[in-house]
Amino acid sequence: MSDEELLKTIQEKFKDAVRIENKGNLAVSVNKNEILSLITFLSGEPLLFDWMNFMTAVDKMESGTMELVYQFYSFSNKTKLTVKTEVSRDLGVVDSVCGIYPTAEWHEREVYDLFGIIFKDHPDLRRIMMPDGFTGHPMRKDYKDENLVRLESPWQ
C-alpha cells in the first residue's frame, strides 16, 4: 500500500489527521482525544497494523508540549506508519493503548517514568527504570539533579 493510499484511508475517517515530515515512512499527527480511536482503527481491517515497534515521547521545550510517537508495522501489508500526538508538558494525560497492544504496557511505563506523562486506564502505571522512591522525571529537558555537580575546568 503506498503512502498516498494509506494517508487517504486514514483521512477519510479522521479529518484532522495531518501529514508530518518523516524521512522513512508516512507519519500522521492527530489530536490527543482521537489517539485511541485512531489506533483502534489502525489495528483492524483493512490496514491491519498488528505489530507495534515502540512508543516514546519527545520533549519540545519551546512549544511547551511533549510529542508522543507511536511506530507500527503491518506484516500482511508490509507497510510502516508513525503516529504522533501532542500533550501538554505539565501533567499531560492521554489514553493508554494497552487494550489493543499489550506491548505498550512497558513502553508507557517507561514514558511515565522518564517524562511524566500519565496514561489513563493503564493497568499498572509505576516506575520501571528508575529506583522506587525517585522523584523527578529524568529525560525532561529541564531536569536538574542536585547530585550532579559540574566541575570547573582548570584551563578554561
Add this chain to the structure above:
Amino acid sequence: MAVGLDSIIEKSELKEGEYLINLGPQHPSTHGVFRMLLKMDGEFVVSATPVIGYLHRGIEKIAENRNYRQFMPYTDRLDYLSSMNNNLSYAIAVERLAGIKIPERAEYIRVIMAELNRISSHILYCGFFGIDLGAWTPLLFGFRERERIIDLFEMTCGARQTYNYMRIGGVSKDLPDEFIPALKEFIPYMKKKTTEMDNLLGKNPIFIARTKGIGKVSKELAIKYGASGHVLRSSGVKFDVRKDDTYSIYDRFEFEIPTTENGDSLDKYRIRIEEIGQSIRILEQAMKQIPDGDIMADVPYNLTVPKGEMYSRTENPRGELGFYIVSDGTDKPYRMKIRAPSFSNVHLVPEVAKGLLIADLVALLAAFDALPPETDR
C-alpha cells in the same frame, strides 16, 4: 531504595499455601542483573513479575549531549555480545538521515563483521543455554569458538568485545592482509563445530526433554507483545529485517530464514543453530565478492545532520534493534530513542511462565535470551 516484595504483590493477595520468592538481581541463571518476583504454589510458579532497571545508565539522555561521532562507543555497550551489529545499526540510522552514501568495500566489510558477530553471539547462546540446564561442556566449547572469532576482530580493530569499529560513512580501519586467509580457514572449522554443538545439545535426549513444550508462545501472543528475532520466528512468523526491510547490501546475498511452528524453547534453540549456518553462507558469498577501494566516505569532521526525524532498524542476533533519531540541524541529536529487542521480548516471559517449575523457568529465560544492558539501556 530497595523495593520490598509488598509494593508489587500485596501480601493479602496470596492464597493459602502460596509464597513469594525472589529470583534476585544477583543470580547465576538470570543472564545478568535481571530480577523476577515469583509467586509460588509449592514448586509451581503461579505468576512471575519481572523487575528491570538495575542497569539503567541513561544512554538516551547522554546521547543528547554528544555529537553523532562521539556516540558510537555507547552503542557498543548496549548489547555487548553483538557489538558490531549495534554499531552497524546506529551508523545506518545516521547515514539514512543525513543522506550519506558509503563505498562498496566498506559495505562488504560491514556485512562480514556483522555476520561474524552474529555467529559468535549465537554459539555463545547455545553455551549459556547448556550451562543453565546443567551441561558444562557446551559453555566452554562456545567460548572456544568465540575466541577464534575474537582473534579475527582483534587482528582488524584491536579490541575483543566492544569494538567501536564502524564509523558514520564507513569503517575505521581496513582489513589486514591476513584477514581473508584466516577467514577462509575459519569457515570449515565453524561448520564442523556447529555440528558438534548440535550433537551435544540439539540431539541430546535430556536437552530435548527439558525444553520441548516449555513456554509455548503462540503466534498471536508473539505479535501482540512486539516480539522480534528468534522469539517471533519460532512462533511461525517468517520475518527478518534483512529480507523484509532490507538494509546495507543484504539483498545481494542468498540466504534463508529458518522458521518453526511450535514456539517452545526447543524451537528457539533450533532457529539459532540454523541461523549460524545461514550466516556462514553469507560470509562465503561476501568473501568472494568483496572489491578493493576506499573504506570511508568523505564525511566532514564535524558532522551536522539536516533537520528531520526517522526510524531505522536492523536485525540484531536478539531481534530488531532500531534507532529513532530526531535531529534539529545541529551536530547533536535532539532525541535518540533506542528500540531494544530484549525490552519487548522479556515482556512476554510473565505470560508463558505460569505453571512452570523453577527449573523450567530457568530454561525459559535462557531460551528468550534477554540481556539486561539492552533491556535497561
